[in-house]
Amino acid sequence: MKFIKKYMFDFFFLSIFTSLIIFLSNFFSIYNSDLHHWGFIASHALDYINGGKLFKEIFVQYGVGQLVFFKFINYFYEINFTSTGIITSIVYSLNLIIIYFIIKRNNFFIILKIKTQCSEKVQLLTLAKSWS
Numbered sequence: 001m002k003f004i005k006k007y008m009f010d011f012f013f014l015s016i017f018t019s020l021i022i023f024l025s026n027f028f029s030i031y032n033s034d035l036h037h038w039g040f041i042a043s044h045a046l047d048y049i050n051g052g053k054l055f056k057e058i059f060v061q062y063g064v065g066q067l068v069f070f071k072f073i074n075y076f077y078e079i080n081f082t083s084t085g086i087i088t089s090i091v092y093s094l095n096l097i098i099i100y101f102i103i104k105r106n107n108f109f110i111i112l113k114i115k116t117q118c119s120e121k122v123q124l125l126t127l128a129k130s131w132s
Contacts, residue, residue: 029085
């Protein structure tokens with residue numbers, strides 16, 4: 001029960017935030033195409049899917065990882081301008097969840113480090129006072 005109470009706000013905040021990002025990005029993907037960014041990604045991914053060679057036949061502007069990722073996604077879902085925006089928004093919003101937990105974890109370790117350093121200083125001051 002403590003676990004549910006402790007992480008209820010995190011779950012609620014992340015689910016609302018992620019859903020909002022996915023909804024707005026999908027709305028933008030359907031009703032407005034970003035032909036420069038998503039067009040580059042979609043056209044180069046389609047070239048790579050159709051057998052083009054990286055760095056020889058295909059100009060890789062945003063890195064090889066996206067092209068390989070979209071080639072993998074193409075086995076399950078058709079790649080076009082709209083799907084590129086939708087898939088990218090889903091991946092970016094899931095990355096926000098990962099970043100949130102990394103920051104939360106690092107904050108825990110930073111606070112723990114500060115507490116241990118302060119307790120060590122208090123112990124040293126106590127020892128110094130007892131010796132004098």
